[in-house]
Amino acid sequence: MIDYYLIMRGVNFNTILMLPIYALLGIKSIMLAFKSNRNKFVRAISIFLIYCLFTGVSYMGNDTPFSCYTSNLRQFVFPIMFAYLGCCYSNDNSFNKWYLIACGFCFIVGFYLYTIGPSYYVTYLHEARSNLWYVSENKYVDETNILEHSRFSSFFTTSYIISFFSIPALILSLSYSLDNNRPIGKPWCYVIALVSFIAAFLCQQRIAIVFSILIAVFYGVFSSRLTNFKKGSKLLLIYIVIAVFVFFIGGSIAHFEWFERISSLVGSRFDVMSFSQAMSERSGQYSSFDRATGLSYVFGLGLGSCGHAAGAAGLKAIHDGEYVKLFYEIGIVGCILLAAVVIPALKRGIANFKRFYPEVLIIVFYLVAGLGSDSLTFFVNSIMFWYSLGRIYNKSRLYNSPIQV
Numbered sequence: 001m002i003d004y005y006l007i008m009r010g011v012n013f014n015t016i017l018m019l020p021i022y023a024l025l026g027i028k029s030i031m032l033a034f035k036s037n038r039n040k041f042v043r044a045i046s047i048f049l050i051y052c053l054f055t056g057v058s059y060m061g062n063d064t065p066f067s068c069y070t071s072n073l074r075q076f077v078f079p080i081m082f083a084y085l086g087c088c089y090s091n092d093n094s095f096n097k098w099y100l101i102a103c104g105f106c107f108i109v110g111f112y113l114y115t116i117g118p119s120y121y122v123t124y125l126h127e128a129r130s131n132l133w134y135v136s137e138n139k140y141v142d143e144t145n146i147l148e149h150s151r152f153s154s155f156f157t158t159s160y161i162i163s164f165f166s167i168p169a170l171i172l173s174l175s176y177s178l179d180n181n182r183p184i185g186k187p188w189c190y191v192i193a194l195v196s197f198i199a200a201f202l203c204q205q206r207i208a209i210v211f212s213i214l215i216a217v218f219y220g221v222f223s224s225r226l227t228n229f230k231k232g233s234k235l236l237l238i239y240i241v242i243a244v245f246v247f248f249i250g251g252s253i254a255h256f257e258w259f260e261r262i263s264s265l266v267g268s269r270f271d272v273m274s275f276s277q278a279m280s281e282r283s284g285q286y287s288s289f290d291r292a293t294g295l296s297y298v299f300g301l302g303l304g305s306c307g308h309a310a311g312a313a314g315l316k317a318i319h320d321g322e323y324v325k326l327f328y329e330i331g332i333v334g335c336i337l338l339a340a341v342v343i344p345a346l347k348r349g350i351a352n353f354k355r356f357y358p359e360v361l362i363i364v365f366y367l368v369a370g371l372g373s374d375s376l377t378f379f380v381n382s383i384m385f386w387y388s389l390g391r392i393y394n395k396s397r398l399y400n401s402p403i404q405v
Contacts, residue, residue, distance in 0.1 A: 001102040004380075005109065008124050008155040022078060029081040032088040041345065041393040045083045048337040052077055055330055058302035065313050072304030072377070079382045086390025095387065096172055097183035100192050103169035107195040110154025110162070114202065115262070117147045125150060128157040151265070152202035156380075160373060162199055163208035164381030168362045168388075170196035170212060174219045175358040201266055207369045215361065222357075289316055289328065300331030307377055322370035322377065341389065342367070349392045356397070359388040 003017055036042045056069045085095065113121045125146050151159035173193040176182040182189065200212035289306070304310070306328045311317030318325040327335055346363060349356040366385040369375040376382045391397050 001106050005155045009120065022074070025081050025085075026078075029084040032084040036084075036088050039087065039393065041087055041341070041390065042084065044337075044341045044344070045080065045389075048334070048341055049077065049080050051334055051337055052080075052303050052330060055300050055302045055334065058296070058300060059305070062296070062301045062305055064302065064305040064310055064315060068304040068307075068309040068313060069302055070304075071309040072307065075379050076303060076377050076382075079376075079379045079386050081386075082383045083386040083390040086387040087393045088390070089394075090396050093181075093183040096176075099384065100169055100172055100176075100184060100188075103165050104188075104192045104195060106154050106162075106165060107169075107192075107199045110152060110199070111195070111202075113155065114147075114150075114152050121155075122146060124155075125153075125157075149265075151204040152199065154199075159203040159205055161378070161381050162203035163205035164366075164369070164375065164384075166196045166200040166203065166208055167211050167215065167365050168384045169193075170200065170215055171358050171361050171365075174215070178223055202262065204266060205373075207365075207373070211365050211368075218361070289318060289324075296328070296331065298331050298333060300327075300329050300334055303329050305329055307374060320373055322373065322375050325374065325377070345389045345392045352392075356392050359391050362388040 003013060006013060033042055033046055053073075056066075059066050059069055089095070153159045153162055156162065170193055173189045173196060176184065177186055177189040177193065184192075197212055197216070200208040305315075306318050306325050308317065308319055311319060318328070323335075326338070330338075342363070346360065349360040349363070353360065362384055366375045366382070376385060
């Protein structure tokens, strides 16, 4: 989070700061993998990881620049390392603690930027996203009016990242609000839950809006079964207060220009919420893709050969649909290996739902989001998916229920 914030302010420490972190995490993950090689989850995730690495061999015959493969080593393979941490790291609440702190930092700073619109932020959005992307009612969009058409993205360059942060943060913060053994204070749980809920709406991603509502309903109904009725009622009361604040108090200050702009953007998004409409916007990418032939259906065209990097290289690519893209990249074999990781983890999580319901909800969110977005192909936002898969197999997590009934 700090790295991306500094990039927005013109200070890029990415290579100096992040490469050592990548290396240290890679070494730590390898150590954990060897130490826990008898764990069936570790074996399954390791086989899938190794297969993804070896799909680079396919580049010898698919006429795709090899830079697409190396790009996806960081974007797709690196986050898989967090599955080992989730499974084998004993102090599993420590990661979630810093994840929530980072998300809180991202959303709160982002709200300031999005509502106030300082000049450096407007310039950053204009340069990072390219004003050619913005077209609204045949009106040209430039630096002077970019905020009138921009979705909430904090100091990132796309609102998709916010959607993949807001939902896991909302789930974890509400889960810890019911947990007596929480890594952060209960007031902070409520604050982060509130800003995560708001961020899910402001990013204007359909999947985030729908899931934020479903999660609020889930916790309002299910919390009373996880703990006593008093706590469940308290959580429901919090939702009511949030709803009153957003719709009534917020409406009373609608004369402020920024509120009118934001409420108009979010409100117009509800006009295009249907699933069929969302998929129709993406189906053209799938039907026009014609680079797969013969054995590539079985073994794939190679990791990274069909996504954003391939599109940047001038090739036909799929930018909005994780499963279709992965099918072409890693083939039937790779998809089976991925299913061998995800399906058993979900079954285990559902079988022990009271212990693993936060992880199950997070995994389901990513899986549903993958129908229309690249939910697993950007290292910043896919980390929590792999970490949650690993946590379901974490022994300390299994034998120590997070809920004190």
